[in-house]
Amino acid sequence: MVSKPSAAPGRKAVYRYGYRRSRDQDARAAVRHPVIVVGAGPVGLTAAIDLALRGVPVVLLDDADRIGEGSRGICWSKRTLEIFDRLGVGERLVAQGVTWKLGKVFLGGEQVYSFDLLPEDGHKMPAFINLQQYAVEKELVERAGEIDGIDLRWKNKVTAVERRNDAVRLTVETPDGAYTLDADWLIAADGARSSIRALLGLDFSGVTFEDKFLIADIRMAADLPTERRFWFDPPFHFGQSALMHRQPSNVWRIDLQLGRDADAQEEQRPENVIARLKRMLGEREFSLEWVSLYRFNCCRLERFVHGRIVFAGDSAHQVSPFGARGANSGVQDAENLSWKLAAVLNGEAGEGLIENYETERAQAADENIAHSTRSTDFIAPRSAAERRLRNAVLHLAPQAEFARRMVNSGRLSVASVYDTPLSTPDEAAFKGSAKLGAPVPDAVMRTRAGENKFLLEQLSGGFELIHVKNGARPDAPEGIKLTTIGEDLHDAEGMFMQRFDATPGATYLLRPDQHLAARWRNFDAAKVSAARARILAP
Amino acid sequence: MPKLITASQFPQPDAAYVALVEARRGLSEAEAADLDTRLVLILANHIGDADVLNEAIALAKTAGRK
Numbered sequence: 001m002v003s004k005p006s007a008a009p010g011r012k013a014v015y016r017y018g019y020r021r022s023r024d025q026d027a028r029a030a031v032r033h034p035v036i037v038v039g040a041g042p043v044g045l046t047a048a049i050d051l052a053l054r055g056v057p058v059v060l061l062d063d064a065d066r067i068g069e070g071s072r073g074i075c076w077s078k079r080t081l082e083i084f085d086r087l088g089v090g091e092r093l094v095a096q097g098v099t100w101k102l103g104k105v106f107l108g109g110e111q112v113y114s115f116d117l118l119p120e121d122g123h124k125m126p127a128f129i130n131l132q133q134y135a136v137e138k139e140l141v142e143r144a145g146e147i148d149g150i151d152l153r154w155k156n157k158v159t160a161v162e163r164r165n166d167a168v169r170l171t172v173e174t175p176d177g178a179y180t181l182d183a184d185w186l187i188a189a190d191g192a193r194s195s196i197r198a199l200l201g202l203d204f205s206g207v208t209f210e211d212k213f214l215i216a217d218i219r220m221a222a223d224l225p226t227e228r229r230f231w232f233d234p235p236f237h238f239g240q241s242a243l244m245h246r247q248p249s250n251v252w253r254i255d256l257q258l259g260r261d262a263d264a265q266e267e268q269r270p271e272n273v274i275a276r277l278k279r280m281l282g283e284r285e286f287s288l289e290w291v292s293l294y295r296f297n298c299c300r301l302e303r304f305v306h307g308r309i310v311f312a313g314d315s316a317h318q319v320s321p322f323g324a325r326g327a328n329s330g331v332q333d334a335e336n337l338s339w340k341l342a343a344v345l346n347g348e349a350g351e352g353l354i355e356n357y358e359t360e361r362a363q364a365a366d367e368n369i370a371h372s373t374r375s376t377d378f379i380a381p382r383s384a385a386e387r388r389l390r391n392a393v394l395h396l397a398p399q400a401e402f403a404r405r406m407v408n409s410g411r412l413s414v415a416s417v418y419d420t421p422l423s424t425p426d427e428a429a430f431k432g433s434a435k436l437g438a439p440v441p442d443a444v445m446r447t448r449a450g451e452n453k454f455l456l457e458q459l460s461g462g463f464e465l466i467h468v469k470n471g472a473r474p475d476a477p478e479g480i481k482l483t484t485i486g487e488d489l490h491d492a493e494g495m496f497m498q499r500f501d502a503t504p505g506a507t508y509l510l511r512p513d514q515h516l517a518a519r520w521r522n523f524d525a526a527k528v529s530a531a532r533a534r535i536l537a538p
Numbered sequence: 539m540p541k542l543i544t545a546s547q548f549p550q551p552d553a554a555y556v557a558l559v560e561a562r563r564g565l566s567e568a569e570a571a572d573l574d575t576r577l578v579l580i581l582a583n584h585i586g587d588a589d590v591l592n593e594a595i596a597l598a599k600t601a602g603r604k
Contacts, residue, residue, distance in 0.1 A: 392575040402583040 013066035014134045017141070019155035025179040030169060033059045034345050036183035038158055038196055042073065042133065043313030043330035044189035045140035049087045050338035052149040053461065054512075056345050059181070060150060061172060063157035063195075067141070072133035073327030074245065074253055078118065079415035079439055080331045081125040082456055082514070088146075089139045090125065096139075097129030098246050103228040105409050109235050112397040113404045117412060122495045123442040124454035128412070130247045132217075133327065161186070161199045161309070168308050185341060186309045189334065194315035200306065206299020207373060209320065210260040211380035213294050214267055218277065220286035221250050230409035232379075232394050236280040241379050243322075243409070244280075251289060254280065255321075257380060264293050296320035296376060298369045304333075305358045312337055317365040319372035322379060322410030329368050329413065333361050339461075339512035348479075349536040356422060356538045364416040371411045378408035415439045421538045422511065424518035424531040432501035439514045443495035448488065455496065458489060462512050463532055467523055470505035477529040480509070511535060542593035 024031040035051055037044045040062035048058040076084075076097065084090040105113040117127035144150045159178065160171035168186040171178055188196035197204060224246070231242040243255035256276060258267055266272060273291050300317035304310060313330025337357045343349035381387040396403035418437035426436060433441045443455045460481045467474060469486030476482035485491050485502065496502055500519075509518040509531050518531035548554040561577075562570040582591050 388571060388575050389579075392572065392579055395572075396576055396579060400580070400583075403579065406579075 013068050015067040015138050015141075017065050017067075017154045019065055019175055020153070021174075021176055022151070022153055024181060025174065025176060027179075030180040030182045032167065032182040032184070033057065034184045035059070035187065035341065036061065036168075036170065036181060036185075037187040037189055038062075039188070039190035039194075039313075039315070040137070040141065040152060040154075041189060041191060041313070041330075042136055042140065042327050043334045044187065045137065045144055046083065046087065046331045046334035047187050047189060047312060047338050048150050048152070049140065049144055049147060050083075050335060051342055052144075052147045053087065054339065054342035055149070056342050057149040058151070059183075060144070060152045061156040061158060061170075062152070062154055063190075065154040067134045067137045073136070073324070074130045074132060074247055075324035075328075075412070076129050076131060076136065077324060077328045077413040077415075078123065078125045078127050079413075080328045081129065082439065082442070083331055083335045084136075084140075085125060085456070086459075086461060086514075087140075087143065089143050092139050093131060093136060094126065094129055096135055096248060097131035098226055098248055099126040099129050100226045100228065100246070101127040102225075103230070103409075103412075105407055106229065106231045106234065107394045107397065108231075108233055110398065112394060113407045122444045122493065124456060125442070128324070130245060130253075132247055132251070135248075158190075158195060158199070161196055163200075163307050163309065166308065184308065184345070187334075187337065187341075188309060188311045188315045189313050189330070190315050192314040192318050194311070196309065197301070197311065197315055200309070202301055202306070204299055204301055204318075206297055206318070206369070209296045209298075209376050209380055210382070211295070211376075212258045212260065212262040212264065212267070213296070214254075214256040214258055214262075214273065214276065214291065215294055216254045216256075216273060216277065216291040217247070217289040218252050218254060218281075218286045219250055219289055220252055220281065220284055222252070222281075222284055232409075233391075234280075237276070241409075242280065252286075256280075258293075262293075268293050298373045298376070300362075300365050300369060303358060304361060304365075305354055310337060310341075310354065310357065312361075316361075317369065319368050320376045322375040323368070323372055323412055324410070325368040325372055325413045329364055332364065332415070333357075335513050336361055343512075343536060352538050353536065356420065360416075360418045360420050360422075363418060363420075367416055368413070375408050375410045379410075418515065422517055422535045424509075424527075424534060426519065428521045430501045430519060432499050434500045434508070434516055434519075436516055436519070438516060440508070440510060440516050441499040443491075443499055444493050445485075445496065446490040446492040452492075453489075455489070456514065458483060459510065459514055463535075464510040464512075464514075465528060466500075466508040466510065468502045468504055468506045470522075474507075474523045475525065477525055477532065480528065480532060540593055541587065541589050542597065544597070 035058045037048050037060045048060045051058050081090050101117045103115045157173045158170050159173045162169040168183045170181045226246050229244045234242050240257040245253045297318050304316045312333040319325045340353045340357050381390045393403050393406045397407050417435050420437050423436045444452050445455050447453050463480040465476050465480045465482045467484050469484045505522040507520045507523045511517045
């Protein structure tokens with residue numbers, strides 16, 4: 001998402017942090033750090049926390065000293081929440097957020113389609129929560145402060161980047177003047193208008209959609225159901241589309257399509273915004289929290305990895321917001337990169353593993369861009385002829401299932417399934433919802449102590465071998481934690497058996513990011529070792 | 539190997555044509571275009587084969603060229 005934020009009612013600081021002078025600023029020569037992350041948004045903070053928890057110290061630089069409000073991410077997907085949970089903030093965020101899983105699509109005043117994003121139980125994390133991005137950032141900043149090894153420096157703006165053979169040199173501007181830093185690796189998580197990307201002169205190209213959208217957060221005490229509502233051609237906003245979505249504390253996100261000819265200045269005047277919203281909300285009392293006008297881009301860098309500089313999140317790829325694929329994919333970039341970078345820095349893996357970040361996350365970016373482009377094409381047809389086709393789908397939807405399946409108001413973010421050389425191809429067939437290259441499904445398990453716990457909570461964050469007991473307990477190869485089903489954990493509800501298509505002896509190797517890397521019908525130490533080696537040296 | 543069948547399939551092609559004519563009789567150009575668009579979607583789904591659909595699109599585009 002791009003285009004400039006509005007003037008009114010303005011972008012307020014919600015939380016402010018202080019600049020503190022670092023000892024590095026007094027050093028005679030540039031101090032060298034293993035990892036410097038630029039950008040303390042959800043992506044940079046996720047990377048910093050994940051790396052620090054893996055024992056890699058991180059310097060995190062941000063050019064501001066505050067978390068601001070604004071039209072930014074509000075929908076956090078199940079996979080993102082599972083990552084946040086591993087980092088220690090998942091429960092706090094779910095407690096603050098609005099949990100939802102239902103979506104409804106209307107044509108005019110009539111419902112034509114609805115969806116349920118998590119029809120299955122036994123998952124710790126919900127399909128989605130809605131929570132203002134600043135609230136997520138605040139929790140992540142707090143979490144970062146609890147962890148040794150994260151040095152978060154506000155008001156540190158990178159003004160120059162110099163690529164060296166095995167390092168990156170940065171010039172950093174602060175209120176006390178400039179200083180230089182060296183990094184073995186630099187993670188550029190500095191957003192859609194990435195200054196690192198600009199400093200390197202990298203081309204960021206793709207498709208810009210001409211339609212303008214008005215995005216407003218309003219405060220309103222409304223007794224409406226917690227679901228995503230999307231209208232095509234609603235009676236209150238003729239010929240365009242509208243979206244309404246609940247956030248915590250009686251805040252609602254409203255998104256109104258204005259078409260391509262809308263006058264940005266006029267449309268953002270509060271009286272005009274309020275008039276539009278009144279047509280939608282009728283007599284309900286509301287106040288404007290924030291409003292902005294946007295056009296959407298779908299684009300990406302050709303490469304995310306440039307030597308020792310790695311781009312993650314919006315700096316690497318941008319999508320339209322219909323699908324919640326921006327911040328969610330960024331957090332997933334950060335998780336994908338963190339364990340790989342830690343393995344490289346610990347000497348467990350070669351730099352080829354960073355190239356695999358490129359392989360896996362470029363797949364995810366392409367998938368997100370494809371979905372997002374298709375959604376935007378459906379929501380904002382480019383010509384009268386395209387609009388006719390779109391409306392034909394909508395008019396058929398109430399009567400024909402095939403048309404309902406074509407109705408596209410945003411295909412919401414789900415975890416990517418990586419087609420990756422890190423996976424060991426299956427020797428035997430497996431059914432169930434667990435897929436090679438995908439995060440493993442959660443399940444309710446019973447512990448030795450007889451408590452019910454979620455499977456994902458039991459994972460260590462390293463290489464993990466899950467083995468279904470079938471006689472003696474096997475010895476896991478070095479560097480892999482073993483969990484046996486039927487001993488360490490019990491499949492009391494049968495969820496594991498069903499979701500993993502488990503049989504006695506079945507053995508599953510998980511990557512540190514909880515993705516399934518290999519599975520067998522029986523334990524074989526040599527095969528497990530080979531599968532681990534394949535992950536570390538792709 | 540093309541999958542799109544272009545050989546005649548209706549036992550009475552004239553009757554099929556008339557059915558399409560009658561469907562749009564009395565309609566404005568815009569109404570007829572809406573009808574045709576819905577028909578395209580219904581029939582495309584009935585066929586349910588992306589290869590056939592793409593071949594049909596290609597044929598339709600070529601035939602229209604002057």
